[in-house]
Amino acid sequence: MLETRLSGVAVSPGRASGPVVRVAESLAEPPRTPAPADPAADAARIAPAAAAVAGRLEKLAAAAQGEAADILFTTAAMANDPGLVGEAERLVTVEGVPAPRAVYEAADGFARSLAAAGGYLAERVRDIQDVRDRIVAELLGVEPPGVPELSSPSVLVARDLAPADTAGLDPAQVLALVTEQGGPTSHTAILARALGIPAVVAVRGVLDLAAEALVVDGDAGTVEPADPRAPVVAADRRAAAEWNGVGATADGHGVKILGNVGSVADARAAAEVGAEGVGLFRTEFCYLDAPSEPSVAEQRAAYAAVLAPFAGKPVVVRTLDAGADKPLAFLAPEPEPNPALGVRGVRIAFDRPEVLDRQLEAIAGAAADSGAEVSVMAPMVATAEEAAWFTVRARAAGIARAGVMIEVPAAALAAREILEVADFVSVGTNDLAQYTFAADRQLGAVAGLNDPWQPALLRLIALVGDAARAAGKPAGVCGEAAADPRLARVLAGLGMTSLSMNAAAIRPVGAALAAATLADCETEARLALAA
Numbered sequence: 122m123l124e125t126r127l128s129g130v131a132v133s134p135g136r137a138s139g140p141v142v143r144v145a146e147s148l149a150e151p152p153r154t155p156a157p158a159d160p161a162a163d164a165a166r167i168a169p170a171a172a173a174v175a176g177r178l179e180k181l182a183a184a185a186q187g188e189a190a191d192i193l194f195t196t197a198a199m200a201n202d203p204g205l206v207g208e209a210e211r212l213v214t215v216e217g218v219p220a221p222r223a224v225y226e227a228a229d230g231f232a233r234s235l236a237a238a239g240g241y242l243a244e245r246v247r248d249i250q251d252v253r254d255r256i257v258a259e260l261l262g263v264e265p266p267g268v269p270e271l272s273s274p275s276v277l278v279a280r281d282l283a284p285a286d287t288a289g290l291d292p293a294q295v296l297a298l299v300t301e302q303g304g305p306t307s308h309t310a311i312l313a314r315a316l317g318i319p320a321v322v323a324v325r326g327v328l329d330l331a332a333e334a335l336v337v338d339g340d341a342g343t344v345e346p347a348d349p350r351a352p353v354v355a356a357d358r359r360a361a362a363e364w365n366g367v368g369a370t371a372d373g374h375g376v377k378i379l380g381n382v383g384s385v386a387d388a389r390a391a392a393e394v395g396a397e398g399v400g401l402f403r404t405e406f407c408y409l410d411a412p413s414e415p416s417v418a419e420q421r422a423a424y425a426a427v428l429a430p431f432a433g434k435p436v437v438v439r440t441l442d443a444g445a446d447k448p449l450a451f452l453a454p455e456p457e458p459n460p461a462l463g464v465r466g467v468r469i470a471f472d473r474p475e476v477l478d479r480q481l482e483a484i485a486g487a488a489a490d491s492g493a494e495v496s497v498m499a500p501m502v503a504t505a506e507e508a509a510w511f512t513v514r515a516r517a518a519g520i521a522r523a524g525v526m527i528e529v530p531a532a533a534l535a536a537r538e539i540l541e542v543a544d545f546v547s548v549g550t551n552d553l554a555q556y557t558f559a560a561d562r563q564l565g566a567v568a569g570l571n572d573p574w575q576p577a578l579l580r581l582i583a584l585v586g587d588a589a590r591a592a593g594k595p596a597g598v599c600g601e602a603a604a605d606p607r608l609a610r611v612l613a614g615l616g617m618t619s620l621s622m623n624a625a626a627i628r629p630v631g632a633a634l635a636a637a638t639l640a641d642c643e644t645e646a647r648l649a650l651a652a
C-alpha cells in the first residue's frame with residue numbers, strides 16, 4: 122500500500138472513507154481481423170461466455186430489490202438470448218469473424234432493430250449494449266466497462282464518468298467519487314454535488330494507487346489510502362449554515378438565492394433548504410438516457426413534476442442544452458472535431474426549430490399545471506440576433522418572460538444589446554470560463570484556469586452587471602461560481618441580482634450574503650477584479 126496523499130480539485134463537499142471499487146475502462150470496438158484459426162472452436166466460446174454473464178447478472182438481481190431487480194433479471198435474459206448467441210456463432214463460423222467482434226456485431230444488429238421499433242423497445246438499446254460489452258469483456262478476459270453493481274457502500278474510482286453514469290449512482294451505496302480526469306465544472310462534478318456525494322476530480326495518479334480503501338476529503342480535495350479494516354465512514358450531508366431564508370445583504374439589498382435542479386429529487390432538496398425559486402432547471406438532465414425525443418405530453422409531465430415544489434415561486438427553465446459533454450441521442454449532431462465549439466445548445470434549435478417549439482409548448486403546459494412562475498432561457502447564445510430569435514419564439518409559445526444565458530464571451534461583450542431584446546440574462550460561469558480561457562471544463566490538466574476567481578472572468582461578469590443596471594433588468598449567475606459563499610459576495614458586488622446553485626450551497630451562500638453590506642460586497646468585488 123502506498124502511503125501517499127494525492128491532491129486534486131475538490132468538487133463536492135464532505136469527507137468519507139471506505140473500500141475502493143474501480144470503474145473499468147471502456148472497451149475499444151473489437152477488431153474484425155485476424156480471422157480465427159479454428160472458427161468452430163472460437164464460436165464454441167460464445168455460449169459459455171454469455172451464460173457466465175447471465176449467471177452473474179442473475180446473482181446480482183437476486184440480491185437487489187424492486188425496479189433494480191427487474192432490470193437485472195431482464196438484462197440477464199438478454200445475455201442468454203439464443204437469437205443473440207446463435208447470430209454471433211454464425212458470424213464466426215460462416216463469415217470468419219473473431220468471437221468478440223461477432224458478439225459486438227450481433228448485439229448491434231439487435232440494438233438497431235430495437236431502436237427502429239421505438240417506444241419501450243427503443244429504451245432497451247442501452248441494456249443490449251451493456252450485455253454486449255459484458256460478453257465481449259468475458260471473451261477477452263477483462264473487466265466489463267462502466268460502473269459496476271455495488272453490493273456494499275464503496276468509494277468509486279474512475280478515469281472519468283459520463284454524466285449518465287453519474288446520474289444513475291445510488292448515494293446510499295457510493296460513499297465518494299474520485300476521478301483522475303474531469304474538471305470542477307464538468308457535468309459529472311455538478312451531478313455529484315446534486316447527489317450529495319463527496320467528490321474530488323483531476324487526481325493525477327489515483328488509478329495507479331494500489332490502495333484497497335481510501336479516505337476522500339471533498340472539501341480539501343485530497344485522497345489518501347485508508348486501513349481496509351477500518352469501519353466505513355459516510356459523509357454528513359446536512360447543511361449547517363444559519364440563514365433566515367431571505368436572499369439579501371445585511372443592509373437589505375435583495376439578491377435572490379435560487380436552486381439549480383435537473384430532477385424531481387433536486388427540486389425537492391432545493392425547496393427543503395429554502396431556495397427562493399429555481400434559477401436553472403437543466404432540462405437536458407431529464408433525457409441523458411432517452412433514445413428518442415420525448416413527446417410534448419411526456420415533457421410536460423416531467424417538467425411539471427420538477428416545478429411542483431415551487432408553485433407560486435419564480436423558476437427559470439432552460440431549453441435543452443445538448444451537445445459537447447451532454448450528448449442527447451435524439452439531438453446528435455454530425456461528428457465534429459471540436460464539439461464544445463460546435464452545434465450545441467441553442468444552435469441545435471436553429472437547425473431544428475420544431476424540437477424547440479415542442480419543448481416550449483411542454484414548458485408552457487407545465488407552468489400551467491404546476492402554478493410556478495415560469496420563465497425560459499436559451500443556452501449558448503452568442504449574439505443579440507440569436508437572443509431575439511429565441512425570445513420571439515418563446516413569447517409565441519405563450520411564455521411571457523424569456524431570457525438567455527451569458528456563457529460565450531461574445532455574449533458578455535454584447536450584454537447591452539442582448540438586454541434590449543431579452544427580459545433577463547443569467548451568467549453560466551462554467552462555460553464562460555471554459556471559453557474565456559480556452560480551457561476544456563472536462564480536463565483535469567487545465568482545471569486551474571477554470572477557476573471562477575480569475576479576474577478576466579470577473580471583468581466579463583462586471584460588464585454584464587453594468588449592462589443590467591443600465592437596462593433596469595435582472596442578471597443572475599447560475600454557474601458553479603455562485604455556489605462559493607465568498608465569491609457570491611463578489612458577484613453581488615458586480616451587480617448580479619440572483620445567484621443559483623446546488624441545494625447544499627444554498628444556506629451557506631445565503632448566510633454569507635446576509636453577513637455583508639452591499640458596500641462590503643462592492644469592495645470585495647473591486648479587490649477581486651484587481652487581483
Ligand SMILES: C=C(OP(=O)(O)O)C(=O)O
Nearest residue numbers: 528549550551552599600
Ligand atoms: C450553468 C451553466 O450551464 P451548464 O453547466 O449546464 O453548461 C454554465 O455553463 O455555467
Ligand SMILES: [Mg+2]
Nearest residue numbers: 528549551552
Ligand atoms: Mg453552460
